[in-house]
Amino acid sequence: MSLKDILSPFSAWKNLALEPVTVKDPLNERPGAPRYRGFHKNELNECIGCGTCSDICQNAAIDMVPVEGIETKAGDSGLRPMIDYGRCCWCALCVDICSTNSLSLSNEYTWVNSDPEVFRFIPGADKKSWDANELGWKKPDNYNLNEPLRVKMEETAPDEREMSFLEVVKGYSKEQAEAEADRCIECGLCTATCPAHMDIPQYIKTIRDNNLEEGLRIMYQTNPLPEICGRVCTRRCETVCALGHKGDAISIRWLKRYIADNVSFDEYEKILNEGFIEKTDKKVSIIGAGPSGLSLGYYLTQRGIKATIYEAKEKAGGMTMYGIPKYRLPMEILDKEVEFLQKIGVEIKFNTAVGKNISFNDLYNNSDAVFIGVGFESPYKIGIEGENLKGSLQAIEFLREINKGNKIDIGKKAVIVGGGNVAIDAARIAKRIGAETTILYRRRVEDMPADWEEIEGAEDEKVNIITQAIPVEIIPDEKGKVKAVKYLKAKMVADDKGGRPRPVPIEGSETIIETETVIGAIGQGADYSFLPKEFEEKLELMRGRIVTDSNMKTSLDKVFAGGDAVNRTADAISAIADGHKAAIGIEKMLLSE
Amino acid sequence: MKELLQRLEYRFDVSDIVQKRENQTFLTIDKKHTISLITHLRDIENFSHFVLLTAVDWIEDNLFQLTYILHNPEVNIDIAIRTMISRDNPEMDSAHHLWEQVATYQRELKEMFGINFPGSPGVNDSFILEGWDDIPPYRRDFDTKKYTEETYFPRPGRQTNDPAEYMKNKLYPNG
Amino acid sequence: MAKNKIINWKPDRSKFPDIGQDGKPVVDLASQKYVKIWHGPNHPGVTGNMSLELTVNGDEIVDAKTHVGYLHRGFEKLMERRKYIQCFPIVCRMCVAETDFPEYIYAAAVEDLANIEVPEMAQWLRTLVLEMSRLQTLLRVVPGQGGTIGLGLGVQWGVYLRDLILDLFEELTGGRIYHMYIIPGGVRGLLPDGFKNRMEEILKKVDDYVIRLTSLMYDNAVYKKRTIGIGVIPTDWVDKYGIVGPNARAAGFKRDIRKDNPYLIYGQLDYEPFTTTESDIFARAVVRLEDLKTTVDLIRQIIAKMPLNGDIKAKTPNVLHWKIPKGETYVKSESSRGEFGFYLVSDGSEYPRRINLRGPSYTHAITVLEKLLINANISDVSALMVSLQTCPPEIER
Structure with a gap:
């Protein structure tokens, strides 16, 4: 203890001369920092209502609720987060995990109200003064709570x-x-x-x-x-x-x-056998062993109903067997699945074409229900001169022959017309059997209905793709064989009605591409000629497709249908879904009696 | 650390030795020898600093795990001693005579897990939960969610939807 | 510093109540020899939500008992029902004074069990945040020790500077008290532009503050009279009572986890923990002031050495269903109060099996304080308590 200890504290008096450090008007002079975690904002149009914000919230502060004017549609649940600020702890994990980056926090933190209910609102839908605030917490760069990029699939070089x-x-x-x-x-x-x-x-x-x-x-x-x-x-x-x-x-x-x-x-x-119920005496005949027929066969068997499939060809699988190249779907895979179905009791009669080997009437009269799953097997023609020349093929037939293991001579050069999966498949096969291959497509690459992975695969394999090209004529050589294709270049014109842009040929842009083979792949249609007259007349069709109700029942009594012959998407998964729906419909019809 | 473990293995029946880091080892010993091991570590091996004592409820094996963590401030290593005791009528020898603060840990364990330490000063005094009449709350079979739902009341009017479920009801109710 | 007054630790027992058969004092209040008073939970001289049940004879304390339970939120249990990522916003609430320490040790424990290597940039940022956290706490606690005996001015200056540090926290992490910045795998943001300059400006003010506070509080006859020789922790108590951190350093034990078991990038920083041997209230105040100076120095070193850019987060599995491999670990750090650690047990599921927090106050505020208070004067209770830097949230979690 010294004199200094007594005097020294008095030095604090000199602070009287200092300026005060208080913020005089904190409400206006003191906004939150640019990263401040204040009240939520949500871009309603970007939000898809996936609910991860609600899942990650450890306080259960977020409810997913419907919002007026936001529709439930593919890829959007129509729900939006509603935040209960009585529970929110402002950790902003909801922002970090948000799968669209639509959710963020503003830097607004002052809001006083005597009604506690107002502190529960749907950001974005209930307008707030901070909705336009640029500042506030956003997901930082280089920071992810889940991996954004997919694991790369290894492919054959x-x-x-x-x-x-x-x-x-x-x-x-x-x-x-x-x-x-x-x-x-x-x-x-x-x-x-x-x-x-x-x-x-x-x-x-x-x-x-x-x-x-x-x-x-x-x-x-x-x-x-x-x-x-x-x-x-x-x-x-x-x-x-x-x-x-x-x-x-x-x-x-x-x-x-x-x-x-x-x-x-x-x-x-x-x-899988668990859940199978006892067999009943009901019988269903299925025409066509494509995905819809096979799917129906499985679900009927599961429900104790005997299913018999009549298939015109020697193998089951329909389009998946004959229309998809083996490098995408090896045949053993299909055989394996079909074998399993047969093992559990689905009967498949191969090489039995209805209307040829067995009449539709026989089936109809001998079964409790009939299912038409014949698919779209008849190719559309391109509709230009020279399509009947030697060397002009249809992609479906081309693929079918190749998958059967037959050899087709397509020469050194091939042109494929179309932009769907069938066209790409045909092109990649033509390339594999040694032809220099070109695809002609009316629209742009991004308009192609084919899978982007397939298109990329074709590009990797050096398939030449010419877009905005409308074929107008197949030119023969002196022997009546295909020699070249003449096409017009097209420009894309925006559709007034809001549809996708249409290709319009440019006058005088005729180009000739030499080739030995032309393969048409612009689509297929159905063939109902197996149906007797009285049935065919009564069967309600729309643009070539069979009209059904939600249980896949057609306008004909006890006749159901599914697959490509019914739905416009024309893919395997829709056909499988049809089979499942038909099984439910048939079960309802047969077992509820 | 290696020599230490060798010495311990020579003297005690320790098992499940896990050395995750250079300066930290976990090991298991049976209930009977736990206190002697701890005393040995404190008095012979210089683990003079008692870090913590806590329990883990392995309800599926009907066991409580007691974890004693000791620290040697001279060489700066931690050693954690696990011992398993039965969940039925759980009881453990007290270590309050070794360090003064152990009594507090044991008092908390008595209250939160219902593990008794006979002879530990004030072990039966309530520590945090005055007037608690339910099962010891840190046991796994104490359901916190159920307890809150019964004790408190939720804010009225809250309702949430599962996106997938909601879409099914909206888009394909019969599918 | 004045020479330590030797305290007689075997006081005259005549003042004290008899010890009953159960080893507890028998206090006969009807004899009017003793009065029980409650110091807290609502008392300006008590840190946080705890209370001391004091039995006094005259103004001398003959028995003391710490009561907690005013702040029990059952965090450890709550976390057993939450996914690992969902525990992240909770842990910081276990220690209101220094929220970053539980955040760091939780993240480090999860990373240890999941074998995740944290990017270097994130390690620097973590260290910076931890030191900033220590600084803001010390700016409150160091003058607060004077505040307990009525010297409130230093507290006002300190709290102003602490607010400036909180402003920096707000810029860096988006929050002032609960930063929720150190996330398992890394941190949640790089330094904003101009942060280092603003930091240096504030550190200069802190340097000035240390000088002003020294003349106000440390070179102060009243403060010295009230603290020197009071509340001496004998050296043999340190291990016996589990005393850590500044309280141990004031008793001459050079224990600092940053030095002893270096974590993050403390190995690359240059400093020496300050120790003294007097071990009374004043000595602990001096140690804390030296800690504050060290922290300012460490922040300067970090700011100067840290890289400008880099990855802030390691890749982790999808946090929505992150399963941590089965195992257990104990991770500790040196908080401003001493050893602060998490014991984490994983059973291999998406939820932690058990999380246990080891806070220094667990022994400081109960075992040590109950003992130190005996024979003390009522007016010294607050000073004693604050000199141990007790923090009830870490006792009851």
Whole structure:
């Protein structure tokens, strides 16, 4: 203790001379910092209502509620987050996990009200003064709570693909599949879009839990051909995947394939047979062993109804057997699934064409219900001069012959007309059998209905794609064989009615491309000539497709239909869904009596 | 650390040795020898700083795990001693004589897990939960959610929807 | 500093109540020899929500008992029902004074079990945030020690500077008290533009503050009279009572986890923990002031050495269903009060099996304080308590 200890504290008096440090008007002079975590904002149009914000909230402060003016549609649940500020702790994890980056926090933090109910609102829908605030918490760059990019699928190298029908896509390994499955946020937006409404998040979860048998069981609940869909599904689910907004959609199709490929085929019966009910004496005849017919066969058998499938060709699978090249769907896969169906009791009569080997009347009179799943097998013609020349083929027939193992000489150069999956398949096969291949398509690449992966695959394999090209004539040589194709260049004209832009030929832009083969792939139609007159007249059609109700029942008594002959999307998964729906409809009709 | 573990293994029946980091080891010993191991570590091996004592409820095995963490401030290593005791009538030898603060830990464990430490000063005094009449709340079979729902009341008018379920009802109710 | 007054630790027992058979004092209030008073939970001289049940004889305390339970939120239990990411917003609430320490040790424990390597940039930012957190706490606590005996002026200056640090926290993390910045895997943002300059401006003010506070509080006859020789923690108590941090350093034990078990990038920073041996209230205040100076120095070193850019977060599995491998770990850090650690047990599921917080106040505020208060004067209770820097939230979690 010294004199200094007594005097020194008095030095504090000199602070009297200092300026005060108080903020005089904190409400106006003191906005939140640019990263401040204040009240929520939400871009309602970008938000898809996936509900991850609500899932991650540890305080259960977020409810997903319908909002007026926002429709429930593919890829958007129509729900929007409603925040209860009595529970919110402003951690902003909801912002960090938001799958569209629509949710953010403003830097507004002052808001006083005597009514507690106002502190519960839907950001974006209930207008607030801070909606236009630019500042506030946003997801930082280089920072992710879940992986935005998909696990790359390994493929056979493009140069190995030439002259070979090896499966291009190799399939995920266990680590890859688990990593990819881990990305799923389990929002389930995909389920509504899947024509078969498969429970996608659940079967993806079984991959993470390493419980593939359960995964197979879940898949078979809505889709008895997962191995096929795991390879060639048009996977509309992936187009609506919530993760696609910020990064890549989950590879739902490859994950499905992973489950189906990694459960031993011998186990199928054991895993799936539970839930089968006792056999009844009901019989159903199915015309066509395509995906819809096979699917129906499975679900009917499951329900104790005897299903007999009549198939005109020597193998089952329909378009998936004959229309899809082997490098996408090896034949063994199909055979395996069909074998399983036969094992559980689905009867398939091969080489039995209805209307030729057996009459429709016989079927109709001897069964409790008939299902038409004949698909679209008759190709449309391009409708230009020279289509009947030697060397002018139809893609469907071309693919069918190749898949049967027959050889077709297409020479050194081939031109494919069309932009759908069939056109790309035909082109990639033509390339594989050694022809220099060109695709002519009326519109732009981005307008092609084919899968982008298929288009990329074709490009990798050096298939030449000429877009905005409208063929007008196939030119013969002196022997009456195809020598060249003449086409017009087109420009894209915006559609006044709001449709997609139309190609309009440019006058005088005729171009000639030399070729030995022309393959038409612009679409197919149905052939109902197997139906007797009295049925055909009564069968209600619309633009060539059979009209059905929601249970797939046609205008004919006890006749159901499905597959390409019914739905416009014309893909395997829709056909499978049709089969399932028809099974439910038939069961209702037969067993509720 | 390696020599220490060798010495301990020589003297005590320790098992499940997990060394995750250079300066930290977890090991298991049976209930009977726990206190002697701790005393040995404190008095012979210089683990003079008592870090914590807590319990983990392994309800599926009907066991409580008691974890004692000790620290040696001379060489700066931690050693964690696990011991398993039965969940039926759980009881453990008290270590309050070794460090003064252990009594507090044991008092908390008595209250939160219902593990008794006979002889520990004030072990039966309530610590945090005055007037608690339910099962010890840190046991796994105490359902916090159920308790809050019964004790407190939710804000009225709150309702949430599962997106997938909602879409099904809206878009394909019969599918 | 004045020479330590030797305290007689075997006081005249005649003042004290008899010890009953159960080892507890038998207080016969009817004899009018003793009065029980409650110091807290609502008392300006009590830190946070706890209370001391004091039995006094005259103005001398003969028995003391710490009561907690006013702040029990059952965090450890709540977290057992939450996914690992959902625990992240909760942990910071376990220690209101220094929210970043629980955030860091939680993240570090999860990373340890999940074998995640945190990017270097994130490690620097974590260290910076931890030191800033220590600084803002010390700016409140160091003058607060004077506040307990009526010297409120230093507290006002300190709280102003603390607010400036909180402004910086707001810029960096988006929050003032609950930063929720150190997330398992990394951190949630880089430094904003101009942050380092603003930091340096504030540090200069802190330097000035240290000088002003020294002349106000440390070179102050009243403060010295009230604190020197009071509340001496004997050296043999340190291990026996589990005393850590500044309280141990004031008793001559050079223990600092940053030095002893370096974590983050503390190994690259240059400093020496300050120790003294007097071990009374004044000595602990001096240690805290030296800690504050060290922290300012460490922040300067970090600011100067840290990289400008880099990855802030390691890749983690999807947090919505993150399963942590089975195992257990204990992760600790040196908070302003001493060893602050999490014991985390994972059973391999998406939810933690058990999280246990080890806070220094668990022993400081109960075992040590109950003992130190005996024979003390009522007017010294607050000073004693604050000199131990007790913090009830970490006792009852």
